[in-house]
Amino acid sequence: xxxxxxxxxxxxxxxxxxxxxxxxxxxxxxxxxxxxxxxxxxxxxxxxxxxxxxxxxxxxxxxxxxxxxxxxxxxxxxxxxxxxxxxxxxxxxxxxxxxxxxxxxxxxxxxxxxxxxxxxxxxxxxxxxxxxxxxxxxxxxxxxxxxxxxxxxxxxxxxxxxxxxxxxxxxxxxxxxxxxxxxxxxxxxxxxxxxxxxxxxxxxxxxxxxxxxxxxxxxxxxxxxxxxxx
Ligand SMILES: [Zn+2]
Numbered sequence: 001x002x003x004x005x006x007x008x009x010x011x012x013x014x015x016x017x018x019x020x021x022x023x024x025x026x027x028x029x030x031x032x033x034x035x036x037x038x039x040x041x042x043x044x045x046x047x048x049x050x051x052x053x054x055x056x057x058x059x060x061x062x063x064x065x066x067x068x069x070x071x072x073x074x075x076x077x078x079x080x081x082x083x084x085x086x087x088x089x090x091x092x093x094x095x096x097x098x099x100x101x102x103x104x105x106x107x108x109x110x111x112x113x114x115x116x117x118x119x120x121x122x123x124x125x126x127x128x129x130x131x132x133x134x135x136x137x138x139x140x141x142x143x144x145x146x147x148x149x150x151x152x153x154x155x156x157x158x159x160x161x162x163x164x165x166x167x168x169x170x171x172x173x174x175x176x177x178x179x180x181x182x183x184x185x186x187x188x189x190x191x192x193x194x195x196x197x198x199x200x201x202x203x204x205x206x207x208x209x210x211x212x213x214x215x216x217x218x219x220x221x222x223x224x225x226x227x228x229x230x
Contacts (some may be wrong), residue, residue, distance in 0.1 A: 019070045028082040040064035053209040056187050057090045060214035077119045084128020087213050105141030107184040126183045143170035159191035167199040179208040187212035
């Protein structure tokens with residue numbers, strides 16, 4: 001059997017298709033969905049007021065929302081890498097320079113949830129992000145010690161109450177004088193991020209900022225203050 005025949009036989013069983021629309025493709029998404037995805041990106045960087053600079057790549061809706069759902073709930077972890085690349089490209093275009101002491105730490109899942117899902121989407125996103133930015137990733141820089149209930153549908157106050165003490169510094173040791181860049185898939189009220197900042201600050205670890213892929217909120221501040229991320 002020649003290689004080309006073998007390949008055709010193989011292709012009969014392996015039907016690569018777009019996880020979002022089922023069109024045939026040999027990439028993470030088909031060309032159509034890639035275009036749609038880029039339309040979700042904020043024209044001006046999605047910057048949000050908070051304790052630290054928060055960079056969000058795009059609007060949580062349309063194809064971006066479907067891509068995150070396909071990643072988290074339909075077992076398509078390979079999508080995370082490409083989304084991490086998008087996030088990295090957007091972020092690099094916004095910051096003046098990448099500080100050398102930055103370490104990327106993903107928002108962790110509770111061990112029970114991690115076992116159920118098989119992967120932490122924020123970590124996978126972070127790995128793609130770090131491939132492009134060249135920054136080191138510490139997947140266990142933080143740990144989730146409290147299994148919080150699903151946060152959607154809760155008020156801001158309820159979310160914050162729920163997350164109180166839910167995160168702690170994890171088993172990964174951070175290099176001296178490092179500054180943490182927190183990464184997450186979706187930024188909503190900021191309650192999770194605030195819990196992470198609180199946990200790191202308790203251990204006197206500096207937090208440089210937050211990067212997230214999507215948000216339902218609208219960006220408010222001017223992009224200028226992002227350059228202070230150092
Ligand atoms: Zn598609």
